[in-house]
Amino acid sequence: xxxxxxxxxxxxxxxxxxxxxxxxxxxxxxxxxxxxxxxxxxxxxxxxxxxxxxxxxxxxxxxxxxxxxxxxxxxxxxxxxxxxxxxxxxxxxxxxxxxxxxxxxxxxxxxxxxxxxxxxxxxxxxxxxxxxxxxxxxxxxxxxxxxxxxxxxxxxxxxxxxxxxxxxxxxxxxxxxxxxxxxxxxxxxxxxxxxxxxxxxxxxxxxxxxxxxxxxxxxxxxxxxxxxxxxxxxxxxxxxxxxxxxxxxxxxxxxxxx
Numbered sequence: 001x002x003x004x005x006x007x008x009x010x011x012x013x014x015x016x017x018x019x020x021x022x023x024x025x026x027x028x029x030x031x032x033x034x035x036x037x038x039x040x041x042x043x044x045x046x047x048x049x050x051x052x053x054x055x056x057x058x059x060x061x062x063x064x065x066x067x068x069x070x071x072x073x074x075x076x077x078x079x080x081x082x083x084x085x086x087x088x089x090x091x092x093x094x095x096x097x098x099x100x101x102x103x104x105x106x107x108x109x110x111x112x113x114x115x116x117x118x119x120x121x122x123x124x125x126x127x128x129x130x131x132x133x134x135x136x137x138x139x140x141x142x143x144x145x146x147x148x149x150x151x152x153x154x155x156x157x158x159x160x161x162x163x164x165x166x167x168x169x170x171x172x173x174x175x176x177x178x179x180x181x182x183x184x185x186x187x188x189x190x191x192x193x194x195x196x197x198x199x200x201x202x203x204x205x206x207x208x209x210x211x212x213x214x215x216x217x218x219x220x221x222x223x224x225x226x227x228x229x230x231x232x233x234x235x236x237x238x239x240x241x242x243x244x245x246x247x248x249x250x251x252x253x254x255x256x257x258x
Contacts, residue, residue: 091146
């Protein structure tokens with residue numbers, strides 16, 4: 001049966017590095033990420049125009065090269081989470097989780113009984129269209145599905161211990177822009193209140209034996225996150241990498257043309 005190496009690595013205390021896809025739905029992209037030895041890919045459907053058909057196809061491409069695929073869904077929508085899981089995602093990122101109750105609802109939507117109430121359909125994309133005994137499939141899905149709760153509000157920080165403590169939540173991921181906006185200090189990532197909130201979240205994750213998550217835009221930023229104790233980290237996004245490469249290359253060319 002299919003396993004989730006990201007979940008296993010995080011359980012063992014390791015660091016997992018991924019990449020966020022927000023713009024380019026090219027079939028070859030997941031193969032390039034796998035060849036570059038990324039641990040996972042995260043498809044964003046909260047801030048993008050990606051349809052369920054597009055995401056379903058990209059998940060299949062990722063599965064074909066053994067690359068764990070996670071999907072950030074719009075906030076708290078059961079139908080979004082259940083369809084993404086049935087499409088074969090290895091996990092879900094739920095944005096702006098603000099309370100224990102919200103975290104529990106996410107587990108209800110993404111885990112089968114007895115952990116949750118995820119609707120059952122087998123012999124489809126999530127179990128590679130195979131028939132057979134459903135009980136091992138249920139147990140395997142419950143054990144291997146990775147759930148990421150985004151902490152990106154004042155309420156989320158206040159309740160982070162309870163959120164991260166919910167059985168089935170694996171990662172507490174800080175949404176830094178939304179968090180600073182919620183705190184009334186948008187974009188002020190050196191503000192002492194924001195830095196204190198970050199420390200509170202990572203400390204809660206460590207106490208609960210869960211992983212802290214964050215996105216680092218540069219290699220240096222990623223290494224700083226590792227030193228702070230984060231272990232589930234996205235190295236930039238497709239937009240960020242492409243934009244940076246274009247800017248750097250064009251500036252170098254124009255410098256020589258002057």
